[in-house]
Amino acid sequence: MKSGIISTCDATVWQEMPISEKMSILLKASEDPVFFWTHPALGNTKPWDAQTKLLRDFYGKNKDNKRNYSELIFVSGMRGGKTTLAAMISLYEVFKLLILDDPAAHYKLGPGSEIQCINVAPSEPQALDTVFKRSKELVAHSPFFMA
Numbered sequence: 001m002k003s004g005i006i007s008t009c010d011a012t013v014w015q016e017m018p019i020s021e022k023m024s025i026l027l028k029a030s031e032d033p034v035f036f037w038t039h040p041a042l043g044n045t046k047p048w049d050a051q052t053k054l055l056r057d058f059y060g061k062n063k064d065n066k067r068n069y070s071e072l073i074f075v076s077g078m079r080g081g082k083t084t085l086a087a088m089i090s091l092y093e094v095f096k097l098l099i100l101d102d103p104a105a106h107y108k109l110g111p112g113s114e115i116q117c118i119n120v121a122p123s124e125p126q127a128l129d130t131v132f133k134r135s136k137e138l139v140a141h142s143p144f145f146m147a
Helices: 019-031 033-038 049-058 082-098 124-129 131-140
Strands: none
Touching: 019 033, 033 049, 033 082, 049 082, 082 131, 124 131
């Protein structure tokens, strides 16, 4: 395995799925982050009820089909799900980039422009021990990402 991530899922769940089924699932997942995370061939995990509500609210759209929010401030105590939610949002954005034919063109960037998803923490140890670590765990548990 090139990624260096030890998989905790069966990637063939995604790899061997018929293309018509994949397309249908990707279409729904592109509009619904909770569907993405809970589908066994995609995110393959179960967000807490509060995380589900936050994901739905954060990615909710208005009558003009524009996102209601572009920023999220989430205050919670220790073990309140902040790190997991940050990892879920970051990886969902990666998923949305991966399913685009040409992400650079979609965002009106130059051909082949690099797009980065960045998470910030107060220190390197905290960055590596929190969101990055949780992101790796979610990736390892996702048939979509591991495929």
